Amino acid sequence: MRVELGPRSYDIHIGNDWLEQLIPHLESFSRNSRLVIITDANVAEIAGQRLLELMQSRGFKADLAVFPGGEDHKNLAAVQALTAKMVELGLDRQSTVIALGGGIPGDVAGFAASIFMRGIPHIQIPTTLLAQVDSSVGGKTGVNLPQGKNLLGTFHQPRLVFIDVNFIRTLPEREYLTGLAEVIKYGIIWDADFFAYLEENLDPIGHREVDCLLHMVNRCCAIKAAIVAQDETENGVRALLNLGHTFGHSFEALTGYRRYNHGEAVAIGMACAARLSHHLGILTTQDRDRIVSLIFRSGLPISFSNLDSSDIIAQMQRDKKTVGGRLQLVLPTGIGTCQLCADLSETEIALVLG
Ligand SMILES: NC(=O)c1ccc[n+]([C@@H]2O[C@H](COP(=O)([O-])OP(=O)(O)OC[C@H]3O[C@@H](n4cnc5c(N)ncnc54)[C@H](O)[C@@H]3O)[C@@H](O)[C@H]2O)c1
Numbered sequence: 001m002r003v004e005l006g007p008r009s010y011d012i013h014i015g016n017d018w019l020e021q022l023i024p025h026l027e028s029f030s031r032n033s034r035l036v037i038i039t040d041a042n043v044a045e046i047a048g049q050r051l052l053e054l055m056q057s058r059g060f061k062a063d064l065a066v067f068p069g070g071e072d073h074k075n076l077a078a079v080q081a082l083t084a085k086m087v088e089l090g091l092d093r094q095s096t097v098i099a100l101g102g103g104i105p106g107d108v109a110g111f112a113a114s115i116f117m118r119g120i121p122h123i124q125i126p127t128t129l130l131a132q133v134d135s136s137v138g139g140k141t142g143v144n145l146p147q148g149k150n151l152l153g154t155f156h157q158p159r160l161v162f163i164d165v166n167f168i169r170t171l172p173e174r175e176y177l178t179g180l181a182e183v184i185k186y187g188i189i190w191d192a193d194f195f196a197y198l199e200e201n202l203d204p205i206g207h208r209e210v211d212c213l214l215h216m217v218n219r220c221c222a223i224k225a226a227i228v229a230q231d232e233t234e235n236g237v238r239a240l241l242n243l244g245h246t247f248g249h250s251f252e253a254l255t256g257y258r259r260y261n262h263g264e265a266v267a268i269g270m271a272c273a274a275r276l277s278h279h280l281g282i283l284t285t286q287d288r289d290r291i292v293s294l295i296f297r298s299g300l301p302i303s304f305s306n307l308d309s310s311d312i313i314a315q316m317q318r319d320k321k322t323v324g325g326r327l328q329l330v331l332p333t334g335i336g337t338c339q340l341c342a343d344l345s346e347t348e349i350a351l352v353l354g
């Protein structure tokens, strides 16, 4: 499928157990110049070495650059080390970066590519469910600052996104579920049929059946591609992808990024958003219950404990998505539809935070 962005358009290829099929797509990138695969230590072992050997055996000048991974290493120090290595390896302005791994290598490698010698091309090969359905598409790159997540970054669209759902097989259960939270998000904000599909197929989805993985990744990428094509730099409709995220970022930050991972925090955030919508009279009881129940039945949390509502709101106000100190929240108005609300009072929000 294609992400239509004029001169920055690119294709997303989705398949199962077909990593070798990447090679023909690499032919359009210069054979004379080097490619570097950037990945984290885990993925280097699971897939990095294999991909490197595959590329070298087909005559590409390729190298592997590995960083430790994890949110603690999604920072400028990692970018500095990786770009220094890129200079050492002899990369030039014709070179290409291959971001291999979850959202963290994807964001870090994309960011490095966007600033290396004022910007070189990159390819995304996502290996987590979250990265396959969300972070690899759309061109957002970045790293964290000690003051907050993703505070430094660029928009730098990849030239190609190559997805092999076979990578999902080795993903730890908790990482699979974090991706599932984003999958559910697409159903809530955009696609009632897809939401119903998820409701009806939770069992095979839980068993990671290939047909389900392919259907979920295809549907989510199609929705994300449509949204990004309409609003590349998030001035409008792209903001809908933040459903549950302003709440979620607050839960993550207040618990020091230790208690909840991203998807768990977003899952609780989406449940809070559904309750708030219902409270405001813009979501029926039935739809609120369907949303909360799908999140719960998929194995994700729907409520938090030991957090103070005023702390949550204060933290939400520090979110990057806040405009002029005003909280903007994405709120569901039905299954498959939602709206951006900018005029909510703290009292209203506090009510659903218990
Ligand atoms: N750019 C965007 O648009 C965007 C969107 C959403 C999230 N993000 C970012 O994505 C990051 C989270 O991504 P993530 O959840 O993929 O985290 P991650 O990259 O840290 O991956 C999670 C863990 O799974 C391991 N892993 C990766 N692939 C594996 C595989 N196939 N088998 C076994 N283990 C594997 C990794 O080594 C890591 O330990 C956050 O930093 C978030 O800010 C970016």
Ligand SMILES: [Zn+2]
Pocket (backbone or CB within 6 Å): 182, 245, 262, 266
């Ligand atoms: Zn997210």
